[in-house]
Amino acid sequence: MKLLVCISKTPDTTAKISFVENNTAFNTDGVQYIMNPYDEWYALVRAIELKEAAGGTVTVINVGPASNDIVIRKALAIGADDAVRIDTDPTSSMDTASQIANYAKDQNFDIIFTGKETIDYNGAEVAGMIAAMLDLPFVSFASKLDQDGDSFKVTRDIEGGIEEIGIQGPFVVSAAKGLAEQRIPNMRGIMMAKRKPMNIIPPVTVENHVTVDDYTLPVEKAGVKMIDPENMDELVRLLKEEAKVI
Amino acid sequence: MSVLVFAETQNNKIKKSSFEPIGYGRKLADLMGVECQAIIVGTAENASDAGLYGAQSVIHVNHGASVNFDCINYSKIICSVAKEKGAKVIVFSHSSSGKGLAAYVATKLSAGIVSGVNSLPTVEGQVLKVSKSVFSGKASANFSIDSEIKVITLAGNTIKPDSGGTPATIEQMEIVLDAPKMNVLSTKRQEGTVPLPEAELVVSAGRGMKDPANWNIIEDLAKTIGATTACSRPVADTGWRPHHEHVGQTGVAIRPNLYIAIGISGAIQHLAGVNNSKTIVVINKDPEAPFFKAADYGVLGDLFDVVPRLTEALKKLES
Numbered sequence: 001m002k003l004l005v006c007i008s009k010t011p012d013t014t015a016k017i018s019f020v021e022n023n024t025a026f027n028t029d030g031v032q033y034i035m036n037p038y039d040e041w042y043a044l045v046r047a048i049e050l051k052e053a054a055g056g057t058v059t060v061i062n063v064g065p066a067s068n069d070i071v072i073r074k075a076l077a078i079g080a081d082d083a084v085r086i087d088t089d090p091t092s093s094m095d096t097a098s099q100i101a102n103y104a105k106d107q108n109f110d111i112i113f114t115g116k117e118t119i120d121y122n123g124a125e126v127a128g129m130i131a132a133m134l135d136l137p138f139v140s141f142a143s144k145l146d147q148d149g150d151s152f153k154v155t156r157d158i159e160g161g162i163e164e165i166g167i168q169g170p171f172v173v174s175a176a177k178g179l180a181e182q183r184i185p186n187m188r189g190i191m192m193a194k195r196k197p198m199n200i201i202p203p204v205t206v207e208n209h210v211t212v213d214d215y216t217l218p219v220e221k222a223g224v225k226m227i228d229p230e231n232m233d234e235l236v237r238l239l240k241e242e243a244k245v246i
Numbered sequence: 247m248s249v250l251v252f253a254e255t256q257n258n259k260i261k262k263s264s265f266e267p268i269g270y271g272r273k274l275a276d277l278m279g280v281e282c283q284a285i286i287v288g289t290a291e292n293a294s295d296a297g298l299y300g301a302q303s304v305i306h307v308n309h310g311a312s313v314n315f316d317c318i319n320y321s322k323i324i325c326s327v328a329k330e331k332g333a334k335v336i337v338f339s340h341s342s343s344g345k346g347l348a349a350y351v352a353t354k355l356s357a358g359i360v361s362g363v364n365s366l367p368t369v370e371g372q373v374l375k376v377s378k379s380v381f382s383g384k385a386s387a388n389f390s391i392d393s394e395i396k397v398i399t400l401a402g403n404t405i406k407p408d409s410g411g412t413p414a415t416i417e418q419m420e421i422v423l424d425a426p427k428m429n430v431l432s433t434k435r436q437e438g439t440v441p442l443p444e445a446e447l448v449v450s451a452g453r454g455m456k457d458p459a460n461w462n463i464i465e466d467l468a469k470t471i472g473a474t475t476a477c478s479r480p481v482a483d484t485g486w487r488p489h490h491e492h493v494g495q496t497g498v499a500i501r502p503n504l505y506i507a508i509g510i511s512g513a514i515q516h517l518a519g520v521n522n523s524k525t526i527v528v529i530n531k532d533p534e535a536p537f538f539k540a541a542d543y544g545v546l547g548d549l550f551d552v553v554p555r556l557t558e559a560l561k562k563l564e565s
């Protein structure tokens with residue numbers, strides 16, 4: 001089985017978010033970066049498990065500058081066989097998806113994995129775009145994926161429930177919680193990662209139609225109103241008359 | 247020319263949560279001086295209700311057919327309708343199926359896309375300006391989309407749907423589809439409750455509950471106001487509660503009108519999924535719990551006393 005896992009780099013979950021240049025750019029000062037949790041914990045690990053069970057290769061791909069090599073090395077340490085980095089700082093999800101689709105189009109991958117979304121832009125766009133560019137079916141938010149003869153059984157999250165579907169490769173799938181259990185790279189994996197191949201590929205030009213004008217930080221809450229725990233009638237009154245939510 | 251809104255269906259009806267994007271589509275269409283059209287695929291008994299919420303016409307594709315959800319076929323339908331009707335903007339729900347489909351359609355139409363839009367846009371000539379929440383709710387970003395056709399997905403609870411319109415005229419269309427590349431083998435839904443991403447009222451509990459057997463007080467409270475239940479991550483991870491209840495950065499992100507957090511400390515990763523709630527009530531016995539800083543109303547006390555008392559007070563109001 002030939003598997004591709006798209007990985008991205010995001011600010012750590014506890015990162016303090018602020019902006020510079022008149023609120024037009026993200027302030028990277030002092031921000032720790034991690035591999036996007038959905039990519040690492042679920043997409044990558046499930047791909048590695050499938051390969052361990054049935055043989056094949058797991059390639060990871062990242063669209064980004066050389067400073068992203070650190071998360072790519074981590075993916076190799078967890079168990080991917082080789083890596084591709086498209087050498088550009090993507091300007092939009094369409095840019096990212098186009099770079100990945102352009103690389104994948106003649107590689108005959110059986111499954112292309114992404115995480116459900118990134119935890120910075122929370123767009124959940126890239127996987128559907130890659131599928132559309134390659135004319136492949138797309139299964140979103142998979143919480144279970146098993147090989148079943150020459151096809152696959154995938155459980156996907158739908159609003160308020162789950163749906164089990166049968167599908168044949170090739171397809172694109174985005175990974176949600178439950179698809180796999182997080183793996184911590186061990187010493188041997190980290191050593192081996194240093195010798196695994198990493199291909200650096202120049203980007204293609206992509207027309208961009210979406211630009212960020214600026215960012216705003218949320219308005220601070222006015223401050224919490226403390227309610228006497230003995231007096232829940234007062235809380236109910238405030239929810240009804242002041243907040244108007246019940 | 248039109249603003250085209252994709253209305254999702256379930257159990258042969260337009261989903262309640264799809265009336266909001268229809269109302270939003272109408273407001274946007276009015277701003278642009280074009281028509282608001284809803285598109286519905288497959289069986290929908292209440293198709294004309296789209297008009298009550300703002301659609302000026304409904305395009306009902308493959309009426310009466312059961313069409314399994316699959317991006318290839320759905321995008322084929324939406325793209326051909328969009329081209330025929332001269333759609334300028336296509337609006338989807340920011341839902342499990344809406345997100346992926348919107349990205350697929352945007353790609354096929356070379357459209358710029360912004361997902362999870364959470365306020366009314368402004369129109370400046372060819373450019374549409376929209377905003378959405380980014381960095382898991384820790385900031386918001388303002389975007390310009392300048393493509394010929396634009397695609398957005400609308401975050402839930404952005405505007406209040408208003409059913410004061412008139413039933414819409416329905417145009418039936420048949421579009422020939424290819425055999426789907428995936429088959430739905432089974433579907434399971436929790437019946438009787440509003441799914442978390444669509445819920446307006448949410449009652450959520452964390453490790454402070456001590457034991458899964460104690461959840462009856464949470465369920466009583468939720469039932470009293472018709473709220474959906476949620477939980478913090480450790481509670482789902484230890485199997486006290488089902489995974490679909492897990493809210494936060496690595497769980498479901500929600501933005502209900504009311505979020506009641508009970509025995510949850512308010513860790514940054516938890517807040518990331520709930521900080522867009524309109525009103526937050528925190529019940530916690532620790533005055534230092536970080537959640538109080540993000541709350542509108544706080545109750546400092548033992549949840550095992552406070553929660554039943556709150557339920558009683560709410561019952562009094564209902565009767």
Ligand SMILES: Cc1cc2nc3c(=O)[nH]c(=O)nc-3n(C[C@H](O)[C@H](O)[C@H](O)COP(=O)(O)OP(=O)(O)OC[C@H]3O[C@@H](n4cnc5c(N)ncnc54)[C@H](O)[C@@H]3O)c2cc1C
Binds near residue numbers: 509535
């Ligand atoms: C990468 C990453 C991602 C994460 N993603 C998420 C996520 O998506 N969602 C999430 O929730 N967490 C997430 N977490 C975990 C998060 O950091 C916290 O550990 C978690 O939210 C804590 O859950 P809790 O508030 O239920 O438990 P605790 O932190 O143990 O808090 C329990 C609270 O209950 C109160 N309490 C106890 N007894 C009572 C009582 N009798 N009456 C009233 N109050 C009482 C205590 O004062 C305390 O504040 C993530 C962590 C990491 C590292």
